[in-house]
Amino acid sequence: MPDGAGSAREQDLEARLRAVRSRISAAATAADRPEPHLIVVTKYFPASDVRILAGLGVTDVGENRDQEAALKAGELEALPLSWHFIGQLQTNKAKSVVRYAHSVHSVDRSSLVAALGKAVGAENGRRAEAGMELRGELDCYLQFTLETAPGSRGGAQPVDAESLAEAVLATEGLRLAGVMAVAPLGASPAEAFERLLEISASVRAVEPSATAVSAGMSGDLEEAIAAGATHLRIGSDVLGPRPAVG
Numbered sequence: 748m749p750d751g752a753g754s755a756r757e758q759d760l761e762a763r764l765r766a767v768r769s770r771i772s773a774a775a776t777a778a779d780r781p782e783p784h785l786i787v788v789t790k791y792f793p794a795s796d797v798r799i800l801a802g803l804g805v806t807d808v809g810e811n812r813d814q815e816a817a818l819k820a821g822e823l824e825a826l827p828l829s830w831h832f833i834g835q836l837q838t839n840k841a842k843s844v845v846r847y848a849h850s851v852h853s854v855d856r857s858s859l860v861a862a863l864g865k866a867v868g869a870e871n872g873r874r875a876e877a878g879m880e881l882r883g884e885l886d887c888y889l890q891f892t893l894e895t896a897p898g899s900r901g902g903a904q905p906v907d908a909e910s911l912a913e914a915v916l917a918t919e920g921l922r923l924a925g926v927m928a929v930a931p932l933g934a935s936p937a938e939a940f941e942r943l944l945e946i947s948a949s950v951r952a953v954e955p956s957a958t959a960v961s962a963g964m965s966g967d968l969e970e971a972i973a974a975g976a977t978h979l980r981i982g983s984d985v986l987g988p989r990p991a992v993g
């Protein structure tokens with residue numbers, strides 16, 4: 748078991764994870780905020796790394812490509828992990844994603860809301876027929892673009908917050924968790940995340956329980972915590988530099 752318990756890779760991941768966790772608690776203390784949930788983004792890294800992380804106490808992992816996520820989630824089915832889908836999602840992948848995903852952080856249009864609702868219904872029909880336990884509601888985070896100029900990183904326009912929130916609320920099988928954004932390149936993450944918290948307030952005006960704010964990556968977790976993030980999505984600072992995409 749070259750990549751298992753006690754391996755060099757385990758020691759590496761353990762040290763990086765410990766460093767990230769102490770950054771998170773220092774930032775939460777400094778900002779006088781509760782510590783957010785940590786989602787470790789494992790995209791491009793092998794299932795063996797995810798297994799090691801689970802052994803180190805990680806409970807939530809993030810992936811951005813369905814094919815890769817479906818394989819890893821299938822291989823690691825026995826582990827107590829929640830899988831968060833954080834990438835751009837095509838409607839034709841909804842059926843696959845709801846097989847393994849606890850949440851989707853990239854809900855940015857009403858056609859995707861409809862596809863996810865339909866997919867949860869179909870998935871539960873399939874499970875019922877197979878005598879399997881039904882899946883729970885899918886947690887949906889509305890993703891917003893915080894770019895001032897039209898950007899390429901995905902996300903709805905802030906002006907669509909209420910209508911998208913209402914679409915999720917009206918769809919069986921989905922739970923409105925909250926909001927998500929990626930800070931725009933070359934702009935102040937602190938300002939971007941403050942903007943996201945304003946959008947969060949308008950979503951909470953529609954549904955008070957939709958309090959989740961998914962914000963903060965390796966480079967800007969401190970700013971996200973200061974602004975009020977509840978969920979961080981951290982990849983490279985836990986796993987190391989991402990391998991070249993093969």
Ligand SMILES: *Cc1c(COP(=O)(O)O)cnc(C)c1O
Nearest residue numbers: 788811833964965980981982983
């Ligand atoms: C890759 C990715 C992350 C993690 O980014 P790091 O900079 O590696 O921490 C977070 N959110 C999204 C949407 C991503 O695609």
